[in-house]
Amino acid sequence: MTIDDKNHDLVEANRRAWSMASQWGADHRMNELETLMWRSERHPRGSSTICTLMLLDSVPEWDRLRAAHDWATKMIHRLRERVLEPLVPVGPPAWTVDPSFDLDYHLRRTQLPAPARMPELLAFAQSAAMAPFDRTRPLWEGTLIEGLPGGKAAYLLKLHHSLTDGVGSVQMLSLIQSRTSEHTPKDPLPEPVPSPDDPDAQSLAVDELNETIRRIPSAARGLLSAGARALLRPGAAADEALRLAASARRTIAPPPVAGSPLFRIRTGKSWRFGVFECELKDLKAAAKAASGSLNDAYVAVLLGGLRHYHEMFGYSLDEIPMAMPLSLRKADDPMGGNKFAGAMFAAPIGVVDPAERIAIIRGTVLSLRVEPALGSMEFAAPVVNRLPSALGAAAMRLGSAADISASNVPGIPYPVYMAGARIERAYPFGPLPGVAIMAAMVSHAGTCCFGLNCDGTAVPDVALLVQCMKEGLEEVLALGRGDEGSDTATED
Structure with a gap:
């Protein structure tokens, strides 16, 4: 294939993505799940903030970065819209154009004092994540973080969950990224999607x-x-x-298993971030060796890490209550939005053999996916959303019966750049809806990036937890050492 052919394919791929992105925001009302997350939010314990922290090999060109964000907000109209609540909660809120939209409010730039290594970077990210959104503005913030060693930088994208889920955030990021470090002219913007006259609350x-x-x-x-x-x-x-x-x-009710004594006291008032990583091919090889999926191996890593963590304090548990969002997206679904259902189950933390642990998780997740009640929140949410918001907050706290929640989002599989800087890692951090630990994984350009958001009261030593998670990761990866190079394990 010639360079011209590659460039043509790249342009066509970008056009297809941009065409799909232009449909994001065509619905002018929140769906019922988004409404529930919006109205039930009680910050910070019931926050609905999701973040992605990207490590960059250099400082991106600011003017290019700003221009890319400006273009993306015009392509995805939702990024220039705010939430409008009806005067009384007879239906979902509407998305309406923010007449005072200010890109310089949403796109920020900061310099960390030296020495700004990973602990300092995570401290900044967790502090930014805990700051509540201005609910009268569009629900996103992007921050370029400079001052990292070796001339490197980072970028933090912060979104409200009612705007989109983890998959949607990856889609959004793809619009301000490129497969080349050189400037790539964007296609002309499409005609604005016709919208009804901006209503008032009444x-x-x-x-x-x-x-x-x-x-x-x-x-x-x-x-x-x-x-x-x-x-x-x-x-x-x-x-x-x-x-x-x-x-x-x-699926919805808390599993009949006691929670961890280590995680019993939670306040949700302090978020603590931790990260670790591995090669995607290595985790896939481990999953294949145990006849599981990538997601099964990921959950097995978390449970192995939790077992090691509890053993450090002299506890031995057989099971632990766990929550997991399951994607309901179809291949032809438009970009953005929220399409997932939550499920809770008793996770086998006490199973020492990682292959056996993966097999148990495999059976559990497959059975959850065919449960008739999996999407039952879709039917309950319209009723809850029309009641006082405190009742919605109580309904959302049902998930706090779990000690840990785990999310797995397929990321971008090839190298990408942001205004000339290559993105080396993309660590995801989910909200902390009453659980002790919210774990998330994104596979980015051949690397599995694990992000932990921990309740600082329940997990006072996040560094110790991360070390234990690395031990759980190592015992799972050891399964695939005899099958190097395998890349056939399914995502789920």
Whole structure:
């Protein structure tokens, strides 16, 4: 393939991505899941902030970086929109153009005092992550961090979860990144998506109420049809109800296992970040050796690390309550938004053999994916969202019954640059919704980047936890040492 062919393929790939990105934000209302995260937020314990910390091999060109952000905010209209709540909560909030949008408020630049190594960088990131968003502005912030050793830099992207999930944040970042360090001219921006006149809180409430009234006939027909089926086949209806109730107990209700005594006291008032990493091919080889997926091996790493951590304090646990978001995205879904469901289960922390641990996790996750109640929050959220927000906050705290939550997001598989600087690592940090540890992994350009967000009260020594996680990682990677170079394990 010639250089011209490669450039042509790159341009076409960028155009396809930009075409998909232009559809992000076409829906002018939050969905019910996003509404629940927005209204139930109680900062910092119930924060919905997600972050990505990228390490750069050099300081990017500021003018190019700013221009890329300006272009991206015009391509993704949501990045220039704020949230408008109806006067009364009769429906979801709307996204409306922020008339006072200021790119220089959202894109920032800071210099860390020397010596600014990873501990100092993480301290800055966790402090920035804990600062609440201005809820009257678009819900994102980007910060270029300079002053790292060797002329390197970092970039921190901070998003509100109601804006998008982990997959959406990777998609968003791809728009301000390039496969080359040289300047790549952007395609002309598409025509703005037509939007209704920006409503005020009162007119939005009226519109939502009218829409609800319009839906009443079809909802009534659905209830009558369901009622008729139940009358005609009462046994089948009862069996279906029992099946859904049992499924809800297995997926949504806290698992019947006691939490860790080490993590019993949590305040959520102090976030502490930790990171570690490994080669993607090595983790895939380990997963393949144990007949599991990449996600199974990742969870096995976390549980092995937690076992080592508890042993340091003289505790031996068989199981631990764990939460995991499961993506509901389809290949043809538009960019952005939130498409996931949460599930809780008893995780096998006491299983010493990493291959056996991966096998147990494999069976558990596969069974969770076919549970009928997996997406039940989709039906509960509309009801909760129309009640006082304190009840929504209480519903979101159900996840705090878990000691750890783990998320795995496929990242960009090839080298990328940001305004001339190569992105060497991309560490993800999820919110801390009452759990002791929120773990996340992003696979970036051949490296698995692990990010831990810990409740500082429950985990006072994050460095010790990271060291234990590295021990858990090493015992899992040892499975694949006889299968070097394997790259066939599935993502999930």
